[in-house]
Amino acid sequence: MSKLRWGMIGGGQGSQIGPAHRISAALDGHFHLTAGALDIDPARGRAFAAELGIAEDRAYGNWQEMLEAERTRPDRLDLVTVATPNATHYEISRAFLEAGFHVLCEKPLTMTAEEAEHIVAVSKETGRICAVNYGYSGYPLVRQMKAMIAAGELGDIRLIKAEFAHGFHADADEADNPRIRWRYDPEQAGTSAVFADAGIHAFHMACFVSGQTPAELSADFASMVGDRQLEDDAMINIRLSEGALCRLWTSAIAVGRMHGLTLQVFGEKGGLSWQQQHPEQLHWTPLNGRTQVLERGDASLSPQAVRASRIPIGHAEGMPVAFANIYHDLADVLRAEQRGEEPDPLAMDFPSAMDGLWSMRAIEAAAQSARSRGAWVGL
Numbered sequence: 001m002s003k004l005r006w007g008m009i010g011g012g013q014g015s016q017i018g019p020a021h022r023i024s025a026a027l028d029g030h031f032h033l034t035a036g037a038l039d040i041d042p043a044r045g046r047a048f049a050a051e052l053g054i055a056e057d058r059a060y061g062n063w064q065e066m067l068e069a070e071r072t073r074p075d076r077l078d079l080v081t082v083a084t085p086n087a088t089h090y091e092i093s094r095a096f097l098e099a100g101f102h103v104l105c106e107k108p109l110t111m112t113a114e115e116a117e118h119i120v121a122v123s124k125e126t127g128r129i130c131a132v133n134y135g136y137s138g139y140p141l142v143r144q145m146k147a148m149i150a151a152g153e154l155g156d157i158r159l160i161k162a163e164f165a166h167g168f169h170a171d172a173d174e175a176d177n178p179r180i181r182w183r184y185d186p187e188q189a190g191t192s193a194v195f196a197d198a199g200i201h202a203f204h205m206a207c208f209v210s211g212q213t214p215a216e217l218s219a220d221f222a223s224m225v226g227d228r229q230l231e232d233d234a235m236i237n238i239r240l241s242e243g244a245l246c247r248l249w250t251s252a253i254a255v256g257r258m259h260g261l262t263l264q265v266f267g268e269k270g271g272l273s274w275q276q277q278h279p280e281q282l283h284w285t286p287l288n289g290r291t292q293v294l295e296r297g298d299a300s301l302s303p304q305a306v307r308a309s310r311i312p313i314g315h316a317e318g319m320p321v322a323f324a325n326i327y328h329d330l331a332d333v334l335r336a337e338q339r340g341e342e343p344d345p346l347a348m349d350f351p352s353a354m355d356g357l358w359s360m361r362a363i364e365a366a367a368q369s370a371r372s373r374g375a376w377v378g379l
């Protein structure tokens with residue numbers, strides 16, 4: 001089976017997220033890194049592309065050059081990943097979708113809900129996929145949670161507790177470090193800092209596993225370090241479409257917390273608990289029953305979790321492997337399209353532009369609610 005042709009924008013040498021994408025896309029052998037505009041500096045981008053084995057004529061100085069050249073090639077790209085800084089996502093994703101490319105965009109999809117609505121509309125009009133890299137939803141046991149909830153094993157979902165709290169912006173002496181400062185500057189970061197950057201993953205996970213959409217929310221934002229204008233800690237209550245309540249805590253000042261992404265779901269028939277730092281175990285407690293530990297790699301898990309696992313039970317997988325499940329899903333869908341067949345329904349679990357839009361609505365609603373001392377805001 002020939003490989004799918006894959007292009008990257010951003011993710012240049014030294015970038016934070018670029019390597020995770022390259023590992024993830026390569027993991028199952030579906031994608032070949034064929035073209036790229038990898039860096040804001042054209043020369044550095046071309047040099048790094050050469051190092052990665054991209055042919056000289058497909059190592060571009062910028063994304064506009066890449067778009068113009070790739071759109072007319074008979075061997076055009078099957079998928080383009082956008083891994084540039086946030087403010088560029090809308091323009092780049094939109095341009096590639098309009099030119100007929102499938103896109104996987106890093107989060108956040110856009111800077112505003114209005115822009116995200118445009119992306120959803122363009123994706124619909126062109127029939128091109130716009131996936132968003134809420135990659136933590138690729139963990140096998142997160143997919144197990146979703147499958148158990150969908151199968152009714154928890155009954156009606158009453159409460160979700162979602163957290164993404166770390167402590168890496170807690171040092172007041174570091175607050176003026178330019179790498180940290182911009183995140184709390186509304187001119188550069190938008191209306192929200194830690195919720196938009198970290199908490200939004202917890203928000204997506206709550207919606208993903210429950211299969212519910214957000215209806216309204218109430219937020220309390222706090223800025224605890226120096227003269228930060230945007231929040232470094234937030235508590236958000238979210239009412240979901242089928243009646244579940246999600247209580248979400250996100251923080252950048254929780255000293256001692258590392259990645260701090262956790263998810264607990266409490267239904268009328270039982271509770272589930274998962275921590276991203278211990279992703280190989282899922283705790284399941286049936287009502288009035290004993291707590292059981294479900295292990296990733298157990299063949300008796302749901303088909304969704306089994307499909308998302310690669311390494312035998314007891315051997316830890318990890319974050320790039322979770323991201324690889326997004327690429328695996330996309331590869332299956334793209335190959336089905338090429339064969340003119342319907343995709344495997346199990347491959348349709350990747351986060352879409354609609355998820356990106358809900359996230360942008362949530363960020364705007366949370367900022368609005370926080371400004372009015374926690375008033376409930378509809379989404």
Ligand code: NAI
Pocket residue numbers: 009010011012013014015016017018037038039040041062063083084085086088106107108133134135
């Ligand atoms: P970074 O600053 O470490 O790297 C950005 C890269 O993009 C650099 O190589 C830079 O030269 C390149 N670049 C910038 N503007 C460009 C342009 N116009 N054209 C081509 N290349 C350009 O940033 P990082 O941390 O890798 O973040 C990138 C994106 O990934 C952000 O949107 C961020 O929110 C997202 N991200 C997502 C994570 C997730 O869990 N899904 C985790 C970390 C980041």
